[in-house]
Structures are given as structure tokens and as C-alpha cells.
Amino acid sequence: MSAFLQIFLGILTAMGGFVEVGELVFSVGAGAKFGYSLLWVVALGTLGIILFGEMAGRVAAVTKQPIFDWVRERAGFRMGLGTLLAANLVSLLTCAAEIGGIAIVLRMMSGWPYRLLAILTFLALLAIVWFFAFKWIERFFGLLGLLMIVFIIAAIRLRPDWHAVAGGFVPNVPAVESSKDYLVYAFFAVSLLSSIMLPYETYFYASGAIEDGWQPHEVPMNRIVVTIGFVLGSVLSVALVLIGAQLLKPLGIDPQWPGAAALGPAFTMGRVGLAVALLGMLFAFGGAAVENALTGAYNTAQFLGWPWGKWRKPAGAPRFALTWIVMLTLAVLIILAGVNPIQVVEYSIVFSVLILPLTYLPLLMAAGDKRLMGAYVNNGPTKIAGWFFLGLVTLAGLFALPLLVVTRGGKL
Amino acid sequence: MRRAEHHSRALQTVVVAVVVAALAFAIALATFLPANRDTLRVNLNSIGTSAAEGLTLARGDDESRLTRNFYDVELELLRDDLAHVTTNLTHARPLPELRGHFAEATALAGSASGALRALATPGASAESVIAGQATLGSIKARVDSLKQELER
Numbered sequence: 001m002s003a004f005l006q007i008f009l010g011i012l013t014a015m016g017g018f019v020e021v022g023e024l025v026f027s028v029g030a031g032a033k034f035g036y037s038l039l040w041v042v043a044l045g046t047l048g049i050i051l052f053g054e055m056a057g058r059v060a061a062v063t064k065q066p067i068f069d070w071v072r073e074r075a076g077f078r079m080g081l082g083t084l085l086a087a088n089l090v091s092l093l094t095c096a097a098e099i100g101g102i103a104i105v106l107r108m109m110s111g112w113p114y115r116l117l118a119i120l121t122f123l124a125l126l127a128i129v130w131f132f133a134f135k136w137i138e139r140f141f142g143l144l145g146l147l148m149i150v151f152i153i154a155a156i157r158l159r160p161d162w163h164a165v166a167g168g169f170v171p172n173v174p175a176v177e178s179s180k181d182y183l184v185y186a187f188f189a190v191s192l193l194s195s196i197m198l199p200y201e202t203y204f205y206a207s208g209a210i211e212d213g214w215q216p217h218e219v220p221m222n223r224i225v226v227t228i229g230f231v232l233g234s235v236l237s238v239a240l241v242l243i244g245a246q247l248l249k250p251l252g253i254d255p256q257w258p259g260a261a262a263l264g265p266a267f268t269m270g271r272v273g274l275a276v277a278l279l280g281m282l283f284a285f286g287g288a289a290v291e292n293a294l295t296g297a298y299n300t301a302q303f304l305g306w307p308w309g310k311w312r313k314p315a316g317a318p319r320f321a322l323t324w325i326v327m328l329t330l331a332v333l334i335i336l337a338g339v340n341p342i343q344v345v346e347y348s349i350v351f352s353v354l355i356l357p358l359t360y361l362p363l364l365m366a367a368g369d370k371r372l373m374g375a376y377v378n379n380g381p382t383k384i385a386g387w388f389f390l391g392l393v394t395l396a397g398l399f400a401l402p403l404l405v406v407t408r409g410g411k412l
Numbered sequence: 413m414r415r416a417e418h419h420s421r422a423l424q425t426v427v428v429a430v431v432v433a434a435l436a437f438a439i440a441l442a443t444f445l446p447a448n449r450d451t452l453r454v455n456l457n458s459i460g461t462s463a464a465e466g467l468t469l470a471r472g473d474d475e476s477r478l479t480r481n482f483y484d485v486e487l488e489l490l491r492d493d494l495a496h497v498t499t500n501l502t503h504a505r506p507l508p509e510l511r512g513h514f515a516e517a518t519a520l521a522g523s524a525s526g527a528l529r530a531l532a533t534p535g536a537s538a539e540s541v542i543a544g545q546a547t548l549g550s551i552k553a554r555v556d557s558l559k560q561e562l563e564r
Contacts, residue, residue, distance in 0.1 A: 075421075082424050104485075111481040178563055180450070252464040252552065254457060256493055259486045260465065266477045274482060354427050361419055397427065401434035405441070411454045 007224055013142030014229020019236050020288030021101035021258060022094065022345040023195040024281065027237045028261045029410070030188045031244020032254055034176075036160075036168030039241055041189050043169050045196030046234035048389045050227055052197070052360055055367045055378070055386070056206035057222040061214035062376045066206045067363055068302035074362040083358040084303045088327075090355060091200050091292040091299070093348035095331040098289035099125070100341020101258055105282050108259055109275075115336055121289075122332035129290055129324060134211040134310035141287025147280030148236050150265045150273055155239035157268035158246040165242065180412050187403040187410045190396045191346075194353035196237065197393065200295040202359065207298040211309055219376055254411075257342060293331065297324035346409050353400045356393040364390060447504035449562050452513055456562075458497045459521050460555035462490045463548040466528045470545050473531075487532040494525040513558065524551050 019027075030038040060066055072080040103118040110117070128137060176182060205226075214222065243264035248255060255261065258281060265273030294310070300323050301308035307317040314321035335341060364386045368378045378386060406412075469486055472478040498521045506514040530536060530544035 079421055079424060086427075104489075108482045108485045109479075111484065180453075251468050252460060252556075253468060254461040255465075256458075256461065257486070257489050259482065259489070262482070263468065263472065266472055266482075270477050271479055274478060278482070354431070357423050358427070361423065394423070394426075398430055401430055402437070405434050405438045408450070408454045411457055412450055 003221065007221055009139065009143075010221070010225035011229040011232065012146060013138055014225055015142075015146065015232040015236070017138070017142040017145055017284070017287045017291070018230065018233025019145070019148055019240070019284050020094070020195075020198070021097050021281075021285050021341070022198070022349045023192075023237060024240060024258055024261055024284075025255065025342060025345055026188065026191050026195045026349065027240035028244040028248065028255050030192050031241035031246075032248035032260075033188060033244075033410075034174050034185055035245040035249055036165050036241065037172055037174040038185075038188055038192055039165065039168030039238060040171045041192045042196065042234055042237045042241060044392075045193045046230055046237075047385075048193070048197045048393070049201060050230045051382070051385050051389060052202050052363060053205050053230065054223055054226045055363055055382070056202040057209045057214070057226060058219050058376055059363065059367050059373070060206040060209035061219055061222060062216050062373055063366070064210060065366075066210055066298065066302045067203050067359065068299045070362040070366045071359070072303050074365055075358075080303060083355065084299055086351070086355045087199060087203070087299055087359065088296045090348055090351050091296045092327060092330055092334075093344050093351065094198070094200060095289050095292035095296070095327055096334040096339070097341045097345040097348055098285045098292065099328075099331050100335045100339075100344065101285040102282060102289065103335065104258060104341065105278050105285065108262075109278055109282075118332055118335045121286075122328060125286065125289055125293070126325065126328055128286075129293065129310075129328075130314070134208065137290055137310070138208065141283050141290065144283035145280060145287055147276050148284055150269070150276040150280055151243060151261070152235060152239040154264035154268045154273060154277075155242035155246070158243065158264065160242050160246050168241075180407075183403060184407045184410050184412055186399065187407045190353060190400050190403060191349050191410070193393075193396055194349050194356070194400065196234070197356060198349075198352050199356055199359045200292050202363070203295045203299055204291045207295070207302070207308075211311055216376060289328075289331070293324045293327040296327040297321070343409070346404070350400045350404045353393060354397045357390060357397055360386075360390050360393065447506040447510070447514065449510065451500075451504055452506070452510060452517060453559060453562055455497050455501055455517055455521070456555050456559055458493055459517065459524055460552055460559070462494050462497075462528070463524050463552040463555065466490055466524070466531060467545060467548045467552070470531050470541065470548075484532055487528050491525050491528050491532075494521050494528070497521045498525070513562075516558070520551050520554060523547060527551070 056067060071083050099118060099121050102121045103114050106117040107114050240261060243261060247264050247267060248260060253260060262274055262277040265277040297320050298308060301320040306319045308320040309317060366372060368383055370377045469483055473483050498518060501514055501518040504514060527544040527547035530540045
């Protein structure tokens, strides 16, 4: 395959796989509650995920070691084990939320019972991960997730005030009705940042680089794919914020379910827009469910030194295969137990921000190690940006849980 | 290596401390404190948004922008939310001065659920749909004024 086609597919896959159920709910909710004023968080989060995504891909391409190798090596077994358990818990919750989101979307399309659809979703995902090669899993969900572009068209058709939209990219505190709304604003800022910088994205990206056999000479390609793909993906997040601000806020709707986002395409393009939006959500959530199940298996296998990788047949990496099967099984059991998937999303997003510093610290130290990385070591600006974002996510992590409790999940 | 281990230990200690403190606060809030204005406000927000979304869905259905399955499932999810709100309000132990407000909010949640059911009934007459929309409109207005009262 030509390098150009590889870059093009990589960009489209990164874009199509950018949004998952948590980001969808928080982006639309942020727009519905605070108009355009949280757009700067989307921009900030996108810069952060580009920075650490690129770093994860670069470290993997140069050292052939994924993130949890570094976590164990740099943080020690005991400390690393804590990070592994926390990361896998968050991936499990996120996977459960995605499966619940898929079942809701399928129900909106078919009218079939929710629990039956959750089971069918589980079986379909199991079959896809079992039979598809890594590259095809990535491309299948990433490219079909591009149907989410319908949200960008809807946002444009809703005719936002572009001057005000541009103003939203500058950090600001909006005029609110009550002093408690400032806490809700802070909760949404932290949650939106976390939903864009979800830790599984870097784990999965680094493991994927090794699955695809990246070499050091592919580091520039990694940089292009991450930067353009994630920037284009963030346009989807911006579109979701605009739909919340332009359509739902004036109507007084504070979206509780993913279906509220689909009202944007439905009210601008009718039933065709609605159908494309639901399909886009289906594949975007499906991709995130698979990525989280695999991430749990990658992390565990890498940390404990088991053979891993989709390029191996399940018999060649049985503990790795068993772990992703267990992740998917536990996730569907959480949903079948009747837990509200959107509440699961809230918890997974908030707990994600708590473990972000634990993930990014070893990565930042590995990428900044001259002996290890040679010519590919972090340069000055990357080092400064890396430590800035590490400080930022640590600060966000300190406030995430108290804000969740005080604002009652942003519903105050 | 040792420096990274030290930093990781410090970060993990902070994370565990934050989780424990927040959980303790949440449990104390739910167990020992009576339901206050914040509890009422959260539930009023849910009632108001369900009514507003119900109205929007009805408009979308009138204009043939939505599919039947999408419309019915969305209305059902909103009714589930309202059932949850009703349970919360019924089991709450409100401050004495807020008892009247809690009772009114419970009644509003019940009315909103009934109005959403009227919209969703297959083959519902135009009159019942219009009545359902009117009910949701008045519930939304009352919720907004109750929230303003709470702010004072």
C-alpha cells in the first residue's frame, strides 16, 4: 500500500474513531447547558490527546514497547499494578457504556427489547474481534464511524453565530443564572477534557502501532495521522457542542440520552439525517467498545509479560484472548443487570481523569529519555507541553470526583 | 527509575485520598442530610428537560422528521427518567419548609409521565396529543417558576 493511502486511511480511521458515547453525551450536554462557552476545552483536550497520542505512537515505534511495559518498568510492580487495575476498571466501565449505547441505538432503529439487543451486540462484537484482523477492526469501525459527519452537516445547517463560536475557543466563564452553575460549568469542563483525552486511546494507539509493526522511520507518518486525524475528529465534538447550543439550549433540553443528539440531524435533514446519525453512533460506539475490551487485554498482557497481539491466533496468546472475552462478558453483564449506561459513562469519564496522570507520567518520562529514544526523544517544546498537560490533568483529576458529588453528576 | 516510582506513588496516594474523601462525602450527603434545595433543583431540572424534550419530539413527529421507533423509544426513556425522579422525590426526607415544593414536584413528575404516555399511545387521537402537549407546556412553565422561587 502506498504511503499516501496509508496516511489517508489512518487519518480517516482516527477521525471516525474519535467520538464515543461519553464524548457524545458530554459534548451535546455542554452545548445545551453553556452554549459555545466550553469550546475552548474541546480545543485544549484535542491538543492534549494529539500530544500524548503522538508520544505513545513514537515510543512504541522506536522501542517496540507499549505503555504498560513502561508503567511496570518505571513505576515498579506494586505501583504499576494499582494503575493497571484502575485503567482496566475504567476500560470495563467504558466498554459497558458503549454496549449499552449500542443497544439503545439499535432499539431506536428496530424497537426490539433492550436486553436482547445488548446480548446480540455482545455476540456481534465477540465475533468481530475473534475473526477480524487488527487492521480490519480498526478500519471497519473507523471508516463507518465517519457517518458521524452528518452531525457536522446538521451543525452547519442550524446556522450558528460563527462570531460567537470563535469566541467560545477563548477560555471564558459564561454569565449564569445561579452561583451553583459555576460548579456545573467546572464539572463539564473537567468531564469534557477527560472524555477527549480518555486514557484507553493512548493505550490502544501504542499497542496498535506495535500490532502494525511500525518502525522508527514511520514516526513522521504517525505525527501526520495523529495531528490531522484528531483535529478532524475534534470537529465532530465541536459540531455536537454546536447542536446542543443551537437546537437544545433554546428549547430547555438538557440531554439525558444519546438520542437527543440525533435530533440535530433529524430536525435539519429529516428521517434520512436521523437514520445516518443513528448508524454513525452505532459504529462509533461499536469501535469504542472493541477498543476498550482489547485495551483491557493489552494492558494486562503487557504488564504481566504474557504473549499478546491480534496478529497471533487465540491459541498462540490464550490468556490475552481470554482477557478480552472476559472484558466483553463483564461489560454486557453490567448492562444486563439494569445499570443505566449513561450513568456508567459519567463514572467512567470521571474515573478516567483520575488515572490520566498515572498513565501519562511514565509515558512522558520514557519519551524524554535520550538513551532510550535517541534522535526521537521529546524536543524542548514537546517536553514543556507534556509537563503542562500532566499538571493540567492532575489538577482536573483532583477536582473531578468532588465536582461529580457536589453537582450531582452535573444535574444541579 | 526510582524518581518515577516515587512520583507514581505520590500520584496514587493523592488519587486514593481524593476517591475516599469524595465517597465519604457522598455517603454522608445521602445518608445523614435531609433533602434540600439542591435535591429539589436536580429533580426539577429532570422534570423540566423531560417535558421540553417530549414537546420537541411531538413537534418532530408532527413534521414527519422522526421514525416511529425512535419517537416511541425516546418517549419511553423519558418516562423511565420521570419514574426515577418520582421515586427519588417520594423517598426524600425534605427540610420542613420544602415539603410543599417536594409534593408539588412529585405531582408534576406524575403529570409529565402521563402526558408523555398520551403522546406515545399508538393511534392516539389528535385531541389527546394536543392535550398532552399543552400539559407538558404548562409543566415546563411551572418548573421554571419553581426554580426561580428556589433561587430567591
